[in-house]
Amino acid sequence: MSKTARKQTIESGWEFIVLDSGRRFPARLGMARTCWVRNIAKLYDAFIRSPDECVWIVTPHWTERLLKAASAHFLRHQERARSLGDLLMLAPPRNELVPSLHSYFRRVVGEVPSFKILPTDPLAEVLASDKRGDLFIGGIVDEGSETLTLARGNFGRITVPLSIFRAAGPTKPDFQRFELDDYGYTIRFGDYEASAHSVLFGVDPDYRRRINKQRKAEERGFGPSLRRLRLLRGLSRNDIPGIASKTMARIERGETDKPHGETLSRIASVLDVSPEEIESY
Numbered sequence: 001m002s003k004t005a006r007k008q009t010i011e012s013g014w015e016f017i018v019l020d021s022g023r024r025f026p027a028r029l030g031m032a033r034t035c036w037v038r039n040i041a042k043l044y045d046a047f048i049r050s051p052d053e054c055v056w057i058v059t060p061h062w063t064e065r066l067l068k069a070a071s072a073h074f075l076r077h078q079e080r081a082r083s084l085g086d087l088l089m090l091a092p093p094r095n096e097l098v099p100s101l102h103s104y105f106r107r108v109v110g111e112v113p114s115f116k117i118l119p120t121d122p123l124a125e126v127l128a129s130d131k132r133g134d135l136f137i138g139g140i141v142d143e144g145s146e147t148l149t150l151a152r153g154n155f156g157r158i159t160v161p162l163s164i165f166r167a168a169g170p171t172k173p174d175f176q177r178f179e180l181d182d183y184g185y186t187i188r189f190g191d192y193e194a195s196a197h198s199v200l201f202g203v204d205p206d207y208r209r210r211i212n213k214q215r216k217a218e219e220r221g222f223g224p225s226l227r228r229l230r231l232l233r234g235l236s237r238n239d240i241p242g243i244a245s246k247t248m249a250r251i252e253r254g255e256t257d258k259p260h261g262e263t264l265s266r267i268a269s270v271l272d273v274s275p276e277e278i279e280s281y
Contacts, residue, residue, distance in 0.1 A: 016055050016127065017046050017085075019062035028124035037062075040069060047073045053085060055127065055155070056105065060091040067097055070104050086155045088127075088137070090117065109151045115140045118180050126153045126184045134207070135184030136196050141175050148175075150199070153184060160203055165194055169239030169270070194234040201232055222279055227252040229271050229281040240270050 017035040018026045026036040035050070037043050047070065050056075058066055070084065087101060089110035098111050110117055117123060117138040126135045132153025139150040141162070149159045165173045165187075174190030181187075187194045200207040215224070230237070230252075237248040243263065250256045259267065268275040 014049070014051060014054050016057060017050055018057045019043070019066060020057070020059045025057070025120060025124055028121060029128050033128075040065070043069050044073060047084070050084060052083060055086045055088060056084060057088045057127075058090065060089075063089060063093040063097060063101075067100055067104070071100075074104075088117075088155075090120070107155045107157075109138055109155060112140065116179060118184055122183045129153065134196060134200065136180055136187070137184055139178065139180065139187075141178045143175055148178070148187075150187075158199070158203055160199060164199070164202060165189065165192065165234055167192070169235050171236075171239065192234070193236060195231045197228075198232045198234055201228075221254055222258045223252045223254040225279045225281045226267070229273065229278060232281065233271055235270070240267055242266055 013033060014035045015033040016026075016029050017037060018029065019037045020026070021038055023036070026034045035042075035046050037046055043066070056066075083106040084104050086107045087105035087109070089108070092111060092113045092115065093101065098108070101108050101111065109115070115138055118126065118136075123137055126132050126137055129135065133156065135153045136150045137153050139148060141148050143162075146162045147159050148162055148165075149157060151157050162173075162175055167173060171192045173192035177188070177190040179188050185196050187196065187199065197211070201211060215228070230248075237245040237252075240248055243266065247256075251259060258264075264275045268278060271278070
């Protein structure tokens with residue numbers, strides 16, 4: 001790549017390259033940080049000026065054109081091998097295209113039909129968020145291996161055993177009804193819910209250290225600890241028998257005194273800890 005083209009790359013400011021005929025998705029991401037590709041000429045310009053760390057977002061009818069243009073571009077320019085960045089496909093391509101896409105892009109999300117992605121509007125909001133690494137944009141359940149693989153908004157992936165989603169309350173997870181909700185913060189298996197926080201806190205040491213540091217600085221006391229533990233267990237406020245959801249909310253916000261006696265014992269029993277352990281979370 002020439003020095004001029006490299007300078008353009010640095011100065012482009014693009015975080016996203018969207019291959020789509022509609023304006024809505026690029027607008028949700030922010031037009032100042034998005035290259036909106038509507039024709040082949042713009043696509044070739046994007047190859048030259050794209051930063052290495054950008055995210056390409058492709059609507060279904062663009063996938064084959066993207067791959068064909070990429071192969072022609074790199075052959076024509078004899079450019080050193082480099083990744084075009086990350087690729088998010090809003091619909092899966094033909095199986096035959098997948099290996100080639102992986103040869104041009106660093107990480108690919110959405111390459112199989114059973115991979116479920118957030119709807120367009122919440123997806124754009126997660127990707128544009130400064131906290132995208134703490135939210136999920138898609139995932140896939142494999143009941144054969146009893147695993148769930150999740151893609152984070154920064155394109156990192158984690159795989160967790162389905163066994164971590166314990167039916168501690170009356171609601172049991174239905175793994176055939178997996179979906180993401182609440183802008184990537186909530187994982188649903190039918191009526192069962194778990195938070196992105198509970199999953200990441202359990203499997204990602206870096207996330208756990210960061211959250212613990214933030215927690216010590218911002219949240220102290222019984223209520224915040226209770227809320228963190230409840231979410232870690234994958235429970236809603238309605239899953240504590242004999243205690244109203246509104247009461248649980250008031251306890252967690254510190255709007256009432258710390259519970260004691262039978263109320264405290266009931267909460268601890270459902271959360272599978274001793275009463276004294278709650279404030280350690």
